[in-house]
Amino acid sequence: MAITEKRQEILKAALELITEHGFHGAPIAAIAQRAGVGAGTIYRYFATKDILITELFEELHDQLCLHLLDGYEAQQPIRARFLHLSAALLRYFITHPQEFRYLEQYFNSPYGVEFRRDKILKNGGERLPYRVLFEEGISQQVVRDLPLVILFALTFGPLLAVARDHILGFVALDERLLVLTVAACWESIKQ
Amino acid sequence: MAITEKRQEILKAALELITEHGFHGAPIAAIAQRAGVGAGTIYRYFATKDILITELFEELHDQLCLHLLDGYEAQQPIRARFLHLSAALLRYFITHPQEFRYLEQYFNSPYGVEFRRDKILKNGGERLPYRVLFEEGISQQVVRDLPLVILFALTFGPLLAVARDHILGFVALDERLLVLTVAACWESIKQ
Amino acid sequence: MAITEKRQEILKAALELITEHGFHGAPIAAIAQRAGVGAGTIYRYFATKDILITELFEELHDQLCLHLLDGYEAQQPIRARFLHLSAALLRYFITHPQEFRYLEQYFNSPYGVEFRRDKILKNGGERLPYRVLFEEGISQQVVRDLPLVILFALTFGPLLAVARDHILGFVALDERLLVLTVAACWESIKQ
Amino acid sequence: MAITEKRQEILKAALELITEHGFHGAPIAAIAQRAGVGAGTIYRYFATKDILITELFEELHDQLCLHLLDGYEAQQPIRARFLHLSAALLRYFITHPQEFRYLEQYFNSPYGVEFRRDKILKNGGERLPYRVLFEEGISQQVVRDLPLVILFALTFGPLLAVARDHILGFVALDERLLVLTVAACWESIKQ
């Protein structure tokens, strides 16, 4: 097994176990066993459990961002871009429930607070294209002139809640409902 | 110290420590110390830590519901009632950050999933008046004809996200912003 | 409730709970509840749990001795007295399974060692008439000339084992089997 | 220290402490300390304290069975085989007092009830050769036609009681007394 494969096996095992049992319900020993490596080996790739958790998040977050940008055309109108991104986000979550649950758990933990503080609000948030879109939208008077944080809340709040409830089986989000949901979000931020 | 006082001291200590450090970061021994009681004493009032957590939630949830209904007039139009409830919700959270963080943490845990399944989606959700409001709104064709779960997501998603970001200091939610936020939520659910 | 009644209620509750769950599985609080008294009250009658356990044993042991002597005629031949005592012992245990299980548990615990050392082997063992019987039997050359301890073992060993197995349901000890068992014991000690 | 050594050290420490203080008086922490290992280490070898207790019993029971069969000749007459087995049993207990006290304690606990139910009375009791011997003895009309359970009681009852009293110092069981005791047991079961 190549060195990067082993790292991926560990991350995969961590994803599965943490998704299923939570951060505290997924001991390093169990992750190691599921990954087919020794417990000590994990510490050659990740200095602490916290770092493993954070790096797994970053990996998943990067994958998500790549997905969102697939087919994204920066020259389209704000509204079209918003609908594209948001529908892509929902579709990604619905087809990747494990990734969604991990990301959600991470955001809802103390880790997540730091992440939002660092990446979204300060500089460095350019990778998630929503920020650019909101800033453009405001300057073009297409989007309400509200603080970025509130625009994020109006967008991600419903999208994450809907994705979660679909994954939990509280609602069956077919393509029609998905599109309606995304449209509703747009109504809340559009000028 | 009277018996009910001691129970309240324990709940207060649990609220503070769990808010600050999470469920897993708040050992019974620490809660007992902060409450000024012996560790064993807690078990006279709460059979297990899980039950303490759940009863604290229920207490805070009841307080929240009382607050929402303060000044609520059921005969007002749908929109006015929605704006009233949602503004009250946001104001309560902003003035009760500890309570908010506890409720949020609870909802984001496995406990919360059960709660939503039992109380909001099945019968028994009558105490939170949003459900009545949505159902009336749909039948009057004032609110979009979407599944209840999605209307909940469109409402609570942004509100909770905004409250959280205000409490974390990411945005300063003054009365003007609060009203704008609530109005934006209304746009997303209105017909 | 008179003071002696309360004491008896406590002993009765202790008998029931200890028989069912063992010394360690019968907390003072549970005994108090079953007895219908406060936990602290028990300590007015028994200085410690150990003393409660010991006094309950002594009470049951006295009752047992009284029973054995019922209809006992000291002037009968050794063999007849042995058969009478032993059958009475078995019958008492079979009809008083709770008392049996308590006595057995007590004898099999560190408490029991002290008891045998003190009461049976040294002076003071006159209340259980077996000792007199064995000593007479040896001097009359009707009983084997073996140390008292061994005669006790040859007698009580099988009787207690048979009583236990009957109570546990491993054998149904009717009057015929009971008499055969006692007779078999006599064969092992008779000259 | 090799891996099997460590397991043996733990079993040895458990044997010593449980023999001395009982199941409840021998905390895992104390067993670990006496064994010279960390408390957590015990759980690598035994999933729970109960399992440690049971496996120690099985180990001691196996050793005992091996001992009994040493020099045992299945083609000898019933009586000779009984005397051989029973004398070997007594000798083993007298020379292994700690093992005896552990086995006795185990048999007198709820664990022991299950053991007797499963191994001795149902099928699977073939390892302890007493059962075969009794069944043969009955069919040859050399042994009284009594239920197996009673024959066991008539045999093990006295033997265990005598061994216990020897170990406690209540009687000094030299070879002469040992043989007399075993012979007395035979008298109680022989036709």
Place this chain on the structure above:
DNA sequence: GATGAATGAGCGTTCATTCAT
């Protein structure tokens, strides 16, 4: 005298991390 709420030492068990092999 009677109560039962309060105590806190002690229990069995878990698990992130280390380190000899």
Place this chain on the structure above:
DNA sequence: CATGAATGAACGCTCATTCAT
């Protein structure tokens, strides 16, 4: 490098005993 056995502090919880009422 990789391992997984070993660690021990920390956890949730129990219960014999005390003592203010």
